[in-house]
Amino acid sequence: MTVQELGIKAKKTQTFLSRVSTEDKNRALLAIADALENGKDEIIAANAIDLENGKKAGLGAGLLDRLMLNAQRIDGIADGVRQVAALPDACGKVVYEYEKDNGLKIQKITVPIGVIGIIYEARPNVTADAAALCLKSGNAVILRGGKEAINSNKAEVEIMQRALEGAGFPRDTVQLVEDTTRASATEMMKMTDYLDCLIPRGGKGLIKSVVESSTVPVIETGSGNCHIYVDESADIDMAANIIFNAKTQRISVCNACESLVIHSAVIAKALPAIKARLDEKNVEIRGDERAQAACGGIIPATEEDFYTEYLDYIISVKTVDSLDEAIDHINEHSTGHSEAIITANDDNAKKFMQCVDSSSVYVNASTRFTDGGEFGLGAEIGISTQKLHARGPMGIDGLTSTKYLIFGEGQIR
């Protein structure tokens, strides 16, 4: 089946999905959760083929671990689907109301976007997660996962489609692109007649290619060159503790801290304390000249370092003489994901939050909290680093559009 054929089939589900009730959507989600649990053996067998192919292809241990599904992980995926079922419906909310002098009543309500395409890499858990979020928000979805997970994805989607049919839904509500060549991704990016939105999830290369080539509207997710600024008035212990957490709790994630900005008035005191904590995990620190002077064992940083999302046990340090300089440095080098200020000064906190142009701006907390679950959204389809439509952690509300309903009695203009 070509990707366009999948698109045509997805469009055909729209008549059904536009009429579906919250109860029916939840019923379908619970059926999917049960089916995934009951289909555990089928999924694990398919996953075993992917793992073997992956080993043959020389995938690294980290990638193989992300690819691996076992009974426990499948139970976790099913529970995730049940949590999505338990969320309030994101559609049908009245977000604006207006009554004209002529008696015309105008309502703006939330509605599904329509057909959503998701292009992702070798994470078979994304398959059911993304399908559940799209279904909950009344959307059809076309999933295009990486070739490494193709057998696992096929098994999951086949199980979900059977469950959908059992719940009275069109099976094409959730579809998988089985062609995992570059061509299928490229075709999706041009499929404006059938896709209303395309969400790339994965590494920088994937996201860049989708953003640059897609004529379908894209929600850019992911890359995070996150900064923590240590203000003149910062509690140094708190700073060291937060930085240790934000850098090392999980190094491969987009909300990990990649760069420190430290006020020159406190760097001589702060940097050694921070380094002492980071040394526990052998984090390499690359700093500018003043950082190197303030503390032993700092490697020289290049300008390139300040633009780099390491996703590794490495962090850069920039010294500044003022809050304004810190804000400008961050706005110049960050990817607009998550940034934090450590300060005891409320005015400085306020200014930092107002002027740093990122999706999530913290005072005195770790950047690691940037996540749909942590922010109370229930679940997350991704973290948007663009400014249109959705910004930051994006839950099911981000998978809705709006529609104006206008109630008249013959009014003309």
Add this chain to the structure above:
Amino acid sequence: MTVQELGIKAKKTQTFLSRVSTEDKNRALLAIADALENGKDEIIAANAIDLENGKKAGLGAGLLDRLMLNAQRIDGIADGVRQVAALPDACGKVVYEYEKDNGLKIQKITVPIGVIGIIYEARPNVTADAAALCLKSGNAVILRGGKEAINSNKAEVEIMQRALEGAGFPRDTVQLVEDTTRASATEMMKMTDYLDCLIPRGGKGLIKSVVESSTVPVIETGSGNCHIYVDESADIDMAANIIFNAKTQRISVCNACESLVIHSAVIAKALPAIKARLDEKNVEIRGDERAQAACGGIIPATEEDFYTEYLDYIISVKTVDSLDEAIDHINEHSTGHSEAIITANDDNAKKFMQCVDSSSVYVNASTRFTDGGEFGLGAEIGISTQKLHARGPMGIDGLTSTKYLIFGEGQIR
């Protein structure tokens, strides 16, 4: 100055704009309104050059009329700017709040998008309108109008920049691309480092080219192949009255009605009544076979007709046997702008509103109401026909993004 240089200058205004108060923005807007009124002679003199060039270039009467500025029109433009000043601020609204068990407080607030690019055609009134809406929502704007209006636009922007400086704002908050070749538009579409959003306003060709070529996120506006469905239970007089208004009150606009869908049970009665009204303005009616059989003087319609936005005294007619068939026909052929049902049946009205996938769906009223002013938004930057970010009439709320603010006391994950 290259477009990129304008982009760099616009980015430099962000530090100022991120700190600016509602009062200061309103003060600047009122200064701009006064300056435009006081600069009337300067603008009219510049406009006279455009009009003369336009006549030499053989522009049609309609285009020349849209290009023309006189004292009254400039007063109207200035009043529009004052109305924008009077609107409540769209930024700084709390749209979501959450407090975690660990004491972390999370707020999601509305913020400016950043730098907005607007590509438009020969309408010099758009220049001040768009600048005012962007300024009110805290954004810098780069305006790229059509070559026909370049002298008028230069005069307006020069006056606005002087007023901005007088009000303590950076003059680069509002900038004009003086190069009106295709190259400058193409450059804007690729300027992802400096533009956060691009809004094309104008004809189908312009919008298509921006949507297909831009790597900057686009808000698609404009084209409207709007339908009115005459249900079995419709009040025929009301239908004829609404259709006459929606088709003929102003033919060149995107919310004008272009196509009728009529239930077969009433077409023999409805179409002659509708035709009698449309004949008052010599509207050409192109219908399918059953429409031709139902009423004399109907020209045969091709399938192409049902996809056509005429913007002329022409309308197409499709006959259907059910509400479902009407909904499917509309969803297949419309541009997702505005559609209406004329009915006395509440269930049918509800189903039509739920299932027709357009930005604005009416029951018993003219599609001509789709407009920011009519919908109570105060002013309008355009009518979005896409589903992401903003859909339908788009006021200053559509020119904002959001930001999560997270207040901690040392929390780590």
